[in-house]
Amino acid sequence: MTSFEGSYLGASDKISPRAIMECKICWTPYDPSEGDDSRQVLPGTPFLALPDDWSCPGCNAPKAQFLVREDPGNAEEARIEAQTRALVADFTEIFHAKMRDLPMVNQALHVQAVGFRRHEAPELPGTLGVLIAPWFMNLVLIPDQPLALKPGEKLTLTFPSGAYEFIFNTREQTGDYLACALFSPMGDFTSQLQAVEVAHAVMSELMKSENRAETDRSAEIRARAEGSLTEVAQDEAEPSPPEVPTLIAPTRRALLTGGQG
Template identity: 45%
Template sequence: MTGPRFEGSYLGDASKLPPDAAMECKICWNAYEPSLGDETRQIPPGAAFLALPEDWTCPECGAPKEQFMVKGGGAPMPEPTVDPVAEAVRALEAEFREIYNGRMRDTPLVNRSLSIEAIGFREWEGMLVGVLVTQWFMNIFLLPKPGTRWDGLRAGEKEVLAFPSGEYEFIHNSRDGIGGYKACSLFSPMNEFASHMKAAEVARAVAAQLFDPKLAEPEEDKGTPLSPPKAEPEAAAPSKLPDLRREPSPTRRGLLFGDPRGLGAAEGDAPEAPKGAAGPVGPEPAGAIPASAVPASSPGGAAE
């Protein structure tokens, strides 16, 4: 059940109506002053307009309470609160919706069962960190802290940044609508995600695991910062899922870049490791990406 709506008063939100607000009928302009009350209905002085009986009507013309609007007085109308993080996220989504509608909609790269959604964005060390899901890629995105800009970024330059879970390589880019940003590719294309719900589930897991120190490599095992494996010029045959009965150790690359359940090669298999791949980090941590949500292969995608 919704509360009463007062036309012309605080955008119709009765909860923001101060107790001493004077109201006037928009039919006959008769005023209700809380300091005076209403003698015709035996309403005592000091009764707020919101406290009037449900069947109260204008003493002059009989208009219902809904036809009254703010006359003046009372506490000043509070300024609407604006969440700067939410505003930045909305601008990011709007920018990539424009890209999708203007350039990507009719290309074979897109998965039309997906939609554009920014997931898990939070402030961290002077910037906003989260995951952007689109119809053609999923990237970790870094945006400048609200009120600042990264106008000095040069498109294509790379930067290694450290997070609690390890170091990651980001590519700089910029768009007119959002300015400079940094992106680390997770998936591209997105054709193996059966639904947006599954893609969003993976994105939420990545956004959380990025800040999980249990995924960090021991200092002595650190190598090249993680980045998505580069696609070979020729299409490779789909890789087999590991034999889960062998319980291989999860890897940080697998957890963040989409190998089901974060699993690396099964024991006894010895494929050549991608350059800069992380080693095993022990038992699978809690909150790992659910196997059902992750496609069988995870080609890395370039940042838009």
């Protein structure tokens, strides 16, 4: 049985015939509804039914290098899709209502949820991914259960790469969520594609234990973000002032993005 890195811990039997896969090397998708003209694979062919020697049309990576991008036939994927759709809808509404004409907004970007997946953590399980908006990029965790927190309250969560400080907020469609600021403002990004590539890098580097510092960095995060994280909750609800500081130290950001930011 073929295993897939990052896909349900390699359990291919959890991938439905409708699963849309994505190459982790170049992000080329394989959509069963479209097939693959380059290899004469007919539309309607599930990813698991592809020949063993099939490779990525974009970079020739083997099947084992593909991740699940979305799976309409999987109940868990459908739930995550609904959550990210609500998250994007909330922040798209904020953009059009309050942010679109501010000078800090990067008009080359739009709101997009990237890499959201199930996050099984004893301390706080939920759905984890990166939210891109024209004025920020945040690591976002949507918890499984409502949290007894007030907007603006902070919570430190631990990942293989270290401890990260999140701020709590809630939205009408999304419900409760926690956000860790990565970039704000977004003026250094020249395209949506560049922002998406960095978001993918964040999700990859976040889960690598070799990125953990020799000492706990939660104090560093708190020191550098003191006061600023509270502003993030306000920034998302109200227009921000023209100058918004980067909320994570460049060295920390470089660690997470693999130097792509």
